[in-house]
Amino acid sequence: MNLRTKDIYVSEGWGIDENKDNDPTYPMRNREYTKVPSRPEQQIARVEILQSNERPHYTAVFGETVPPSGISGQLRRYAFQHSESRYRHWLPLLLADRINVVEELVNDIKKGNIPNLFVEMGGRALWKHDKRTLLMKTARYTLCTVAAFWLIGRVFKK
Numbered sequence: 531m532n533l534r535t536k537d538i539y540v541s542e543g544w545g546i547d548e549n550k551d552n553d554p555t556y557p558m559r560n561r562e563y564t565k566v567p568s569r570p571e572q573q574i575a576r577v578e579i580l581q582s583n584e585r586p587h588y589t590a591v592f593g594e595t596v597p598p599s600g601i602s603g604q605l606r607r608y609a610f611q612h613s614e615s616r617y618r619h620w621l622p623l624l625l626a627d628r629i630n631v632v633e634e635l636v637n638d639i640k641k642g643n644i645p646n647l648f649v650e651m652g653g654r655a656l657w658k659h660d661k662r663t664l665l666m667k668t669a670r671y672t673l674c675t676v677a678a679f680w681l682i683g684r685v686f687k688k
Contacts, residue, residue: 580610602630 570590577597581588598606605626612618638645648654656664 580606582610582614583612584614596630600630600633602626602633605629 572588573591575588575592575594577594579588579592579594580598597603603626605622609619609622609626614620635645653664656667
């Protein structure tokens with residue numbers, strides 16, 4: 531067996547995200563970088579920005595393209611009332627993402643735009659690279675849809 535170890539220290543980009551102020555391994559190293567980048571100017575919030583209760587201020591730059599709204603926004607507001615170390619923070623955020631997808635589909639349909647779900651959900655890529663998975667998903671969704679209509683039909687016949 532020929533086992534070779536990879537020297538991670540010569541890998542391109544290794545240590546790119548290291549904290550240059552916290553380097554206990556070489557405290558006396560002559561650093562080539564002397565200019566420390568300054569904090570960017572604080573962006574002005576024009577929409578509601580949800581902020582972690584563990585941080586004293588907003589980040590310098592943040593996204594404001596999709597402000598929290600609807601049921602997903604209420605879930606996000608609830609999540610940000612809790613610590614990031616709790617499930618009460620992360621699980622509502624995951625659920626809010628899923629609900630936001632449905633809300634945006636409804637908004638598209640209200641505006642008269644019928645979304646091409648096959649393309650938007652990666653159908654073309656699956657057809658090109660993984661036909662078996664696409665066919666299995668299609669069969670699964672078809673089976674679930676038929677079963678749901680069958681159950682609904684039985685309930686309303688009574």
